Amino acid sequence: MPTTPATAANSSSNGAAEAIMLELVDENGTTIGTAEKLAAHQAPGQLHRAFSVFLFDEQGRLLLQRRALGKYHSPGVWSNTCCGHPYPGEAPFAAAARRTYEELGISPSLLAEAGTVRYNHPDPASGLVEQEFNHLFVGLVQAQLRPDPEEIGETAFVTADELAKRHDEAPFSAWFMTVLDAARPAIRELTGPSAGW
Numbered sequence: 752m753p754t755t756p757a758t759a760a761n762s763s764s765n766g767a768a769e770a771i772m773l774e775l776v777d778e779n780g781t782t783i784g785t786a787e788k789l790a791a792h793q794a795p796g797q798l799h800r801a802f803s804v805f806l807f808d809e810q811g812r813l814l815l816q817r818r819a820l821g822k823y824h825s826p827g828v829w830s831n832t833c834c835g836h837p838y839p840g841e842a843p844f845a846a847a848a849r850r851t852y853e854e855l856g857i858s859p860s861l862l863a864e865a866g867t868v869r870y871n872h873p874d875p876a877s878g879l880v881e882q883e884f885n886h887l888f889v890g891l892v893q894a895q896l897r898p899d900p901e902e903i904g905e906t907a908f909v910t911a912d913e914l915a916k917r918h919d920e921a922p923f924s925a926w927f928m929t930v931l932d933a934a935r936p937a938i939r940e941l942t943g944p945s946a947g948w
Contacts, residue, residue, distance in 0.1 A: 770787045770788070771787070771788040771836075771838075772785045772786070772787060772788070772838065772839050773785065773786055773787075773788050773791045773799040773800065773836045773839070774799060774800040774836075774837060774838075774839045774840075775791070775797055775798065775799050775800075776798055776799060776800050776884045777798070778798070778869065778884075780800070780867060780884045782800070782839075785839050786799065788836065789823070791882075792824065792879040792880060792881070793879065793880070794873065794878060794879070794880050795880060795882070796871065796873075796879075796880030796881065796882030797882060798869075798882045798883070798884060799836065799882065799883060799884070800836065800837055800843065800883075800884055800886070801834065801835065801836050801837075801881075801883040801884065801885045801886070802834060802835060802836070802837065802843045802846055802847045802850075802885060802886045802887070802888060803831050803833075803834040803885055803886075803887050803888070803926075803930040803934070804831065804832045804833040804834065804847050804850075804851055804859075804862070804888045804889075804890065805831050805832055805865075805887075805888070805889045805890075805931070805934050805938060806832040806833075806851070806859055806889075806890050806891065806892040807889070807890070807891055807892070807938075807941060807942055807946075808891070808892060808893075808908050809891070809893070810908075811910070811942040811943065811945070811946030811947075811948070812908040812909055812910055812913075813831075813832070813908065813909055813910075813911075813914060813938075813948075814832045814855075814892055814896075814906060814907075814908055815829050815830065815831065815832070815906065815907050815908075815909055815914070815917075816829070816830060816831075816832060816833070816854070816855070816898070816902075816903045816904075816905070816906050817829050817830075817903065817904045817905040817906070817907075818830060818902075818903065818904065818924070819900065819901055819902055819903055819904045820904060821901060822902070823877070824874065824877060824879050825874055825876075825877070825924045825925070827904065827922070828921075828922045828923055828924050829907075829917065829918075829921055829922065829923045829924070829927070830923060830924035830926075830927050831924075831927060831930060831931065832851070832855070832892075833847070833850050833851045833854050833855065834850075834885075834924075834926075834930070835847075835850040843886035843888075844862070844864065844886075844888070847862065847886070847888045848862060853899065853902070854898065854899055854902045854903055855892075855896050855897065855898055855899075855903070855906075856896060856897025856898065856899070857892055857894040857895075857896060857897070858894070859890035859891060859892055860890070860891045860892065860893045860894070861890045861891040862888050862889075862890035863888065863889055863890060863937065863941070864886070864887070864888060864937075865887035865888055865889045865933075865934045865936075865937030865938070866887050866933060866934070866936075866937065867884060867885060867886050867887065867933075868885050868887065868929060868930060868933035869883070869884050869885070870882075870883060870885065870926060870929045870930075872925040872926045872929065873925070874925050881925065881926050883926070885926075885930060885933075887930060887933055887934045887937070889934055889937045889938050889941050890941075891941075910946070910947065911946065911947035911948050912947065935948060
């Protein structure tokens with residue numbers, strides 16, 4: 752993965768784990784400071800920059816991931832293809848491409864901006880709060896997946912109908928429907944009307 756000033760500033764040269772910092776923003780998405788990742792998610796939550804990626808195959812099926820059981824936040828639940836937080840100073844598009852590669856071992860063959868959405872979703876299980884200004888991205892995946900088992904427990908490609916059924920039967924992340932609904936116009940433009948999104 753290419754090194755950018757933001758990723759270099761957030762990498763440890765001696766292999767020691769360093770605090771992951773997030774970009775705090777105001778209601779307009781303007782950067783106003785930084786906070787440590789876990790602290791930003793402690794109730795009532797601090798509004799911070801995030802991203803969500805929705806990748807589709809050539810049949811218009813959405814790539815879902817089930818979060819690894821070892822994740823500190825929302826372990827074992829299904830969610831969109833990839834989500835995360837840009838490092839301070841890192842462009843959301845660059846962060847989305849970086850995390851998609853880190854988590855799934857792929858680079859999207861297409862990745863396009865799909866707007867933003869602001870939400871506040873508490874997670875009853877952990878007590879953590881997602882107060883996020885979320886940048887949305889949609890794209891295509893044509894490469895073989897190589898998921899990182901520390902991040903992802905399982906993946907699945909689903910049609911719109913299959914997603915509706917799975918969503919009724921399995922636990923999903925608290926933010927999933929909010930980001931999916933916000934991204935739907937761009938998803939429909941990408942996949943076409945016959946895909947049913």
